[in-house]
Amino acid sequence: MIRFILSRLVQAVVALLGVLTVVFFAVHTAGNPVRLLVPQNASAADIARLSHQLGLDRPLVDQYGSFLLNAIHGNFGYSFVQNQPALNIVLSRFPNTVELAAGALVFALALAIPIGILSAVYRGKWVERVLMPVILVGQSMPAFWSGILLILIFAVHWHIFPSSGQGGLRALILPSVTLGSISLATVARMVRGSFLEHLNREYVRTAKAKGASMPRVLIRHVFRNAFLPVLTILGMETANLLGGAVITETIFAWPGVGLLTVQAVQSLDFPVVEAVVLFAATIYILANLAVDLLYGVVDPRLRIQGAD
Amino acid sequence: MNLAINEPWELELPSTRTVRFVKARTALRWWPVAILLVAAFAAAFPFLLAPLNPDITNLSARLEGPGYSAGGVRFILGTDNLGRDILSRLIWGVRVSVVVATASVLVAGGFGGAMGIIAGAQKKILGPVIMRVADMVLSIPFFLLAILVVAALGPSVRNLVIVLALVRWPRYARVAYAQTIETSKREFVQAAIALGARKLRIVRRHILPEVLPPLVVVATLEVGLMVVYEAALSFIGLGVQPPTPSWGAMLSTGQEFVSTAWWISTFPGLALFLLVVAVNRLGDLVRDRLDPRGH
Numbered sequence: 382m383i384r385f386i387l388s389r390l391v392q393a394v395v396a397l398l399g400v401l402t403v404v405f406f407a408v409h410t411a412g413n414p415v416r417l418l419v420p421q422n423a424s425a426a427d428i429a430r431l432s433h434q435l436g437l438d439r440p441l442v443d444q445y446g447s448f449l450l451n452a453i454h455g456n457f458g459y460s461f462v463q464n465q466p467a468l469n470i471v472l473s474r475f476p477n478t479v480e481l482a483a484g485a486l487v488f489a490l491a492l493a494i495p496i497g498i499l500s501a502v503y504r505g506k507w508v509e510r511v512l513m514p515v516i517l518v519g520q521s522m523p524a525f526w527s528g529i530l531l532i533l534i535f536a537v538h539w540h541i542f543p544s545s546g547q548g549g550l551r552a553l554i555l556p557s558v559t560l561g562s563i564s565l566a567t568v569a570r571m572v573r574g575s576f577l578e579h580l581n582r583e584y585v586r587t588a589k590a591k592g593a594s595m596p597r598v599l600i601r602h603v604f605r606n607a608f609l610p611v612l613t614i615l616g617m618e619t620a621n622l623l624g625g626a627v628i629t630e631t632i633f634a635w636p637g638v639g640l641l642t643v644q645a646v647q648s649l650d651f652p653v654v655e656a657v658v659l660f661a662a663t664i665y666i667l668a669n670l671a672v673d674l675l676y677g678v679v680d681p682r683l684r685i686q687g688a689d
Numbered sequence: 690m691n692l693a694i695n696e697p698w699e700l701e702l703p704s705t706r707t708v709r710f711v712k713a714r715t716a717l718r719w720w721p722v723a724i725l726l727v728a729a730f731a732a733a734f735p736f737l738l739a740p741l742n743p744d745i746t747n748l749s750a751r752l753e754g755p756g757y758s759a760g761g762v763r764f765i766l767g768t769d770n771l772g773r774d775i776l777s778r779l780i781w782g783v784r785v786s787v788v789v790a791t792a793s794v795l796v797a798g799g800f801g802g803a804m805g806i807i808a809g810a811q812k813k814i815l816g817p818v819i820m821r822v823a824d825m826v827l828s829i830p831f832f833l834l835a836i837l838v839v840a841a842l843g844p845s846v847r848n849l850v851i852v853l854a855l856v857r858w859p860r861y862a863r864v865a866y867a868q869t870i871e872t873s874k875r876e877f878v879q880a881a882i883a884l885g886a887r888k889l890r891i892v893r894r895h896i897l898p899e900v901l902p903p904l905v906v907v908a909t910l911e912v913g914l915m916v917v918y919e920a921a922l923s924f925i926g927l928g929v930q931p932p933t934p935s936w937g938a939m940l941s942t943g944q945e946f947v948s949t950a951w952w953i954s955t956f957p958g959l960a961l962f963l964l965v966v967a968v969n970r971l972g973d974l975v976r977d978r979l980d981p982r983g984h
Contacts (some may be wrong), residue, residue, distance in 0.1 A: 392821075392824065395821060395825070396824060396825045396828040399822070399825035399828075400825065400828065400962060402828070402835070403825075403837075404837065407837050407838055408839075408841065418848075451800070465926050475707065518966070520969065521962055521964070521965040521966040521969055522914065523917045523920060523921065523958075523965070524921075524963060524964055525920070525921060525924045525937070525940050525941075525944075525958075526940060526954070526957075526958030526959075526961060526962060528953075528955045529940065529943060529944055529947055529958065530955070530958065533947060533951055533955075534904060534943065534949055537951075544947075544948075557721075571743065582705040620830065621830055627832055627833070627921075627923065627925065628921050628925070629834070631924075631925060632944060641799045642833060642836060643836075643925050646836055646837075646840045646925075647925075647926065649840075654837065654840065656694060657833070658829070658833050658834070660836055661829075661830050661833050662829045662830065662833075665828055665830050667829045669828060
């Protein structure tokens with residue numbers, strides 16, 4: 382078990398290093414950020430001086446090295462726009478993102494698991510014929526349309542919920558539904574697919590042949606096996622949600638990490654862009670690591686394989 | 690298919706009416722194809738369908754609702770904040786969606802599929818390296834990665850395709866890798882190895898036919914996602930640049946005027962939704978076709 386955990390930890394660290402590298406080179410191919418910092422009529426000497434001050438005239442490998450060292454210490458430099466450390470800005474936005482992600486996940490799971498199981502068990506019956514199109518609609522409604530529609534109906538027309546901003550449960554509902562409906566479709570489809578696959582297995586037929594009732598077969602036999610892939614998806618969904626729901630936060634002016642990303646990219650605030658992407662990636666990798674470890678607990682076979 | 694008879698003694702010919710009904714119902718299941726054909730036609734020949742020039746602004750006809758007409762010109766779906774015809778922009782906007790989605794799926798699928806097969810066939814060094822890189826790319830929330838890369842490369846149709854392929858190839862690689870590994874364990878591959886077939890021949894003759902169907906399924910499901918992500922990037926201003934009509938950008942304008950002009954965001958949203966539903970539904974049909982176990 383310890384070897385399994387260690388090998389997963391090493392993988393996570395390698396992934397993080399990779400992300401750091403990608404971020405560094407993506408940002409540095411984007412051109413010299415100094416041009417955006419100085420006034421339009423700045424002379425070449427001014428630009429050179431500022432580049433030197435920021436260390437941007439050093440060899441790329443050199444810069445990469447110090448970038449890695451600083452990043453490990455959580456130091457991404459100061460935001461070009463708001464004069465404070467980039468990571469502090471990201472961290473101050475994070476609780477808002479967590480709030481939204483939690484709302485979305487609660488909404489999604491409460492509906493997805495029963496819908497998925499029902500549509501697998503009643504495959505081809507009217508239950509599936511009603512539920513699956515609903516799921517399909519949910520999956521095909523992009524957040525930036527469903528969000529606008531929800532605002533149109535519930536905020537502009539009926540004035541039930543506020544159209545944007547944060548504050549209290551009422552403000553949380555529309556963004557949660559918008560964000561959660563995508564996860565809802567993914568998780569429900571996954572639950573259905575996984576259950577369907579297992580319902581055809583021999584062990585299910587055996588259990589049925591031995592006279593086990595359908596609920597018993599589902600709970601005692603299918604659920605444990607079929608839920609494994611769902612768990613993976615769930616981890617990835619959580620990670621996605623925590624990484625910042627860029628579109629949903631933009632539509633509802635929700636002051637989370639996602640909105641910050643858009644604002645930072647639009648104002649070419651590179652330290653914040655770096656910090657936000659790395660922060661989101663770290664969350665994402667940690668969440669996936671947690672899922673992997675959980676997987677090992679649920680399915681002992683993987684512990685042995687994973688240690689190879 | 691629906692008339693399959695299991696045992697010879699159950700043989701009983703269905704009536705002509707039943708056959709016709711079943712045939713009609715089977716044909717109707719393929720409605721997504723009709724929508725996609727319309728979309729493809731609009732993408733290829735928007736000038737034949739669009740009633741007006743999508744870029745001409747008309748400041749005296751700003752934010753007019755559907756059915757508005759002025760000076761003998763009729764704006765069937767209304768106008769936007771610059772007085773441009775929504776319907777015409779909608780029709781021209783299909784082009785960006787279809788081109789970007791198709792191209793990025795082809796690039797990502799081709800590259801990712803090849804990488805996955807190579808990784809599955811070269812298990813010693815190359816395989817683990819490829820799959821670790823794929824894991825790494827997958828471990829970055831891919832919309833953030835896309836934003837980052839578009840911001841770095843600058844927004845354009847070509848860069849959109851590059852970015853979407855760059856962030857999505859690991860999905861195909863994983864599927865191809867898993868399928869390659871699984872197929873390699875099967876008896877017919879073991880037999881081919883035992884008979885002394887070369888690796889390339891095994892991949893081409895035995896692995897590829899097993900890997901392609903799941904890849905096609907992933908690809909058809911990815912097309913819908915790519916349509917959405919193109920629109921999403923355009924929505925936050927990182928997609929196709931104005932004045933080129935794009936549904937994402939239209940939705941973004943629509944959001945600004947959501948309380949006064951509902952039609953600006955509603956129609957592009959509806960179009961996007963129909964296209965994505967059609968693509969996803971087609972993906973399901975393709976999967977059911979290619980995966981007979983489901984029946």
